[in-house]
Amino acid sequence: DVKVTQSSRYLVKRTGEKVFLECVQDMDHENMFWYRQDPGLGLRLIYFSYDVKMKEKGDIPEGYSVSREKKERFSLILESASTNQTSMYLCASSSGHSSGANVLTFGAGSRLTVL
Amino acid sequence: GQNIDQPTEMTATEGAIVQINCTYQTSGFNGLFWYQQHAGEAPTFLSYNVLDGLEEKGRFSSFLSRSKGYSYLLLKELQMKDSASYLCAVKDSNYQLIWGAGTKLIIKP
Numbered sequence: 001d002v003k004v005t006q007s008s009r010y011l012v013k014r015t016g017e018k019v020f021l022e023c024v025q026d027m028d029h030e031n032m033f034w035y036r037q038d039p040g041l042g043l044r045l046i047y048f049s050y051d052v053k054m055k056e057k058g059d060i061p062e063g064y065s066v067s068r069e070k071k072e073r074f075s076l077i078l079e080s081a082s083t084n085q086t087s088m089y090l091c092a093s094s095s096g097h098s099s100g101a102n103v104l105t106f107g108a109g110s111r112l113t114v115l
Numbered sequence: 116g117q118n119i120d121q122p123t124e125m126t127a128t129e130g131a132i133v134q135i136n137c138t139y140q141t142s143g144f145n146g147l148f149w150y151q152q153h154a155g156e157a158p159t160f161l162s163y164n165v166l167d168g169l170e171e172k173g174r175f176s177s178f179l180s181r182s183k184g185y186s187y188l189l190l191k192e193l194q195m196k197d198s199a200s201y202l203c204a205v206k207d208s209n210y211q212l213i214w215g216a217g218t219k220l221i222i223k224p
Contacts, residue, residue: 004157042119042214043202090157101146101165104212106157 003027006091006107013114019078021110023091030095031102032074034058034066037088037109046089049074081114088112117141119215121203126221127193135188135201135218143208149177149188150202152217158202161188190220198222 007022025032031050035043035058045058047066055066063085067075074093078085089110094102118140127133139147146165150158164170164179164186176189190197203215 040123040216042216043204043212044214045211101163103148103160103163104150104158106159108157109155 004091004093004105004107006089006110008110009108011110011112013081013112015082015114017081017114019081019112021076021078021089021091021112023074023076023107024072025074025091025093025105026072027093027095027105028071029093029105030071031093032068033092033094033104034064034074034076035090035092036060037090043090046076078112081112083114086112086114117207117213119203119205119213121201121215121218123216124219124221126223127190129193129195129222129224131193132189132191133193133220135190135203135220137186137188137203137215139184139186139203139205139213139215141184141205141207141213144181145206145208145210147177147179147186147206148204148212149186150204152200152202154199161201193222195222195224 004025033048034046044060046064049055049068065077091107092104094104096102120138149161152158162177169178174191179186200217200219202217204212
């Protein structure tokens with residue numbers, strides 16, 4: 001069964017802490033994405049990557065950074081967490097060029113609370 | 116700006132049929148997706164439409180009209196397990212996905 005695994009389902013952090021969210025996929029997908037999901041809003045893209053060591057900003061990259069050192073792993077980093085980053089974070093992966101019908105496979109999500 | 120509109124919540128009865136609408140205004144169009152998301156779980160892919168018309172897949176069907184900027188997801192023979200949020204997403208001219216806020220579907224016995 002293909003999988004996208006997010007390391008932490010629930011995290012509670014304090015304002016100013018550095019936060020790492022890890023995502024691993026076992027499908028040899030080229031493309032990986034980080035979204036945040038908030039009530040009443042559509043998924044918002046934070047960062048994405050089409051290849052190892054490559055990253056592109058999404059719609060809301062401010063306050064976040066990413067790392068993709070290996071094809072299967074895509075990490076989201078909050079350098080200094082703030083309360084407005086309290087959210088559900090979803091990692092996803094897909095294969096193929098973005099022009100195709102490349103279906104996203106999502107992880108179960110990481111719910112982050114920043115106090 | 117780009118916009119995807121879906122009803123926030125819908126209620127239907129077990130065994131019935133429900134239609135979830137999605138209207139979109141985007142810069143270009145390169146396909147429309149429907150995903151299902153059970154509470155606390157990952158979204159999972161349901162359907163993809165890039166040409167006008169109806170795509171049927173078991174109890175679920177998805178319709179697209181590009182000229183009207185409109186899609187719907189039709190769920191037949193509703194089961195309690197269909198209680199979930201249904202997310203509509205459109206791929207724009209830059210091949211980026213624009214997501215609707217989702218429709219929470221409540222199934223009653």
